[in-house]
Amino acid sequence: MSHGTVFRNVRVFDGEHQNLRDASDVLVVDGVIARISEHSPKADKEIEAIDCSGRVLMPGLIDAHVHVYAASLNLSRIAQSPFSYLAHFAAHFLHASLDRGFTTLRDVGGGDVGLACALKEGLLGMAPRLYYGGRVLSQTGGHGDLRPGDHALELACHCGCACHADAIAVIADGVDAVRRAVREELRRGASHIKIMASGGVASPTDPLERCQYSDEEIQAAVDEADRAGSYVAAHCHPAEAVRRSAALGVRSIEHATLIDRETAEFVAEKHAFTVPTMAIMSGLSEEGEKLGFPPVSMDKLRRIADRALGSLEIMKRAGVKMGFGTDLLGHLHVRQCTEFTLRAQALPAIDILRSATSVNAEILGQSGRLGCIREGAAADILVVNGNPLEDISLLAQDGKHLPIIMKDGRFHKRTI
Numbered sequence: 482m483s484h485g486t487v488f489r490n491v492r493v494f495d496g497e498h499q500n501l502r503d504a505s506d507v508l509v510v511d512g513v514i515a516r517i518s519e520h521s522p523k524a525d526k527e528i529e530a531i532d533c534s535g536r537v538l539m540p541g542l543i544d545a546h547v548h549v550y551a552a553s554l555n556l557s558r559i560a561q562s563p564f565s566y567l568a569h570f571a572a573h574f575l576h577a578s579l580d581r582g583f584t585t586l587r588d589v590g591g592g593d594v595g596l597a598c599a600l601k602e603g604l605l606g607m608a609p610r611l612y613y614g615g616r617v618l619s620q621t622g623g624h625g626d627l628r629p630g631d632h633a634l635e636l637a638c639h640c641g642c643a644c645h646a647d648a649i650a651v652i653a654d655g656v657d658a659v660r661r662a663v664r665e666e667l668r669r670g671a672s673h674i675k676i677m678a679s680g681g682v683a684s685p686t687d688p689l690e691r692c693q694y695s696d697e698e699i700q701a702a703v704d705e706a707d708r709a710g711s712y713v714a715a716h717c718h719p720a721e722a723v724r725r726s727a728a729l730g731v732r733s734i735e736h737a738t739l740i741d742r743e744t745a746e747f748v749a750e751k752h753a754f755t756v757p758t759m760a761i762m763s764g765l766s767e768e769g770e771k772l773g774f775p776p777v778s779m780d781k782l783r784r785i786a787d788r789a790l791g792s793l794e795i796m797k798r799a800g801v802k803m804g805f806g807t808d809l810l811g812h813l814h815v816r817q818c819t820e821f822t823l824r825a826q827a828l829p830a831i832d833i834l835r836s837a838t839s840v841n842a843e844i845l846g847q848s849g850r851l852g853c854i855r856e857g858a859a860a861d862i863l864v865v866n867g868n869p870l871e872d873i874s875l876l877a878q879d880g881k882h883l884p885i886i887m888k889d890g891r892f893h894k895r896t897i
Contacts, residue, residue, distance in 0.1 A: 541584025546806025
C-alpha cells in the first residue's frame, strides 16, 4: 500500500450534514481520502496513525472572493505598482491564508497564469490551490476603471487599441470588445470570468447604486464563458444589478449588499449563488480612514455598511445558496477569519460552515472533490480543538485552534 495517514478517533463534519459522525477513522492515501470507517487498518510502516482524541475533523476552508494582488486599499495605487511587488504580496497572502486553514482560494480579480504556474512548479512552497479569473472586465468609468477622473483614456493606452488594462482589470466597451476580453482571459487559463455589473466602493468615479454594462454586453460574457465550459461572476451591490445579472445567466453574484426580498427570491429561483463579503466592509469601516482609504470611497462605504448583515438574513429566508468570501485589501487580509464571527450575528454556524466548504466547492464546480470529507475527495483536512458547529469562533482565531492543517494529503501544520 502507498504511504498514508489515518486519523483515529475523530468526529467528522463532512461539509454538509449538521450531525457529526462520531468515533471514526479517516484514512488518507496518496493525497486522497481513501476510507472513512469505524476501524481502519492497523498502522504499519506505510500508514502513520494519529490519535485525535475525539477532536472534530472537517474539510479545508474555501474563500471564494479574494484578490491576491490587492496589496493596497487604494486600487489606483495597485494599478501603478511594480508587478514584482504585487507577486511578493500575493505569496504572503497565500501563505497566511493556508496558516488560517484556507486550503483553496478563488481569486475574482487579478490572479493570473503566472502565479498559477509558480504554484504548480512549487516556487512558492506549500500554498492553497488557486482558482483564478484573471483580470476583471469593466466598462469605461466602471468599478474596474481605477484611473482618477482627470486621467484620459488615451494617456493610459500603450497599444493603440483604445483600451486600458492593469494587473486587476481590463476595460472592454461594447459586445465585440467584451467577447474578445473574455476569450483572452480564458486563453490564459481563467476558471471563470468576473465582470463589474454595478458601481463599487473602492473605485473613484462610478455611482455606487447604478448598474453597469448593458444587457447585451453581459449576455456576451455569459455566452462566451458558457461555450467554454466556464461561468461568469458579477460584482453587484444594488438589488437591480443583482436581479438583472441573475436574469442574464450570471452564476455567482458577488456582495449582493443591497438585495431585497423579491430579488433574493428571484436569485434562488434562478439557482444562482451569492457570495457576500462582510469582512471587507467591517475592516474598512474600522480601519479604512487611518489606512488611507480614499475619502470618496469612505463616503460610499457609509451608505451601505449598515445594510450588509441584513442582506444575509434576507437571502437565508429566500433560500439563496450563499458562498463564503472576504474581499480583503492590503493589510486587511489579516481579518480573513473575522468573516466567521461577523456572519454569526445573522446566521447559524451550520450555514456558515457549509458556505466555506460544500457551497463554495459547488460554485467552483468541485463538489465531491473539495469542501467535503468523503471517500475519493482531495485530502484537504483540518482538525479542530473543539466543535465549530457549537462555537464558530474556533475558526476565527487565525489557525490557533487548528492543530492539523493538511492539503492534498501533505501536512502544512501538525502539533498532534
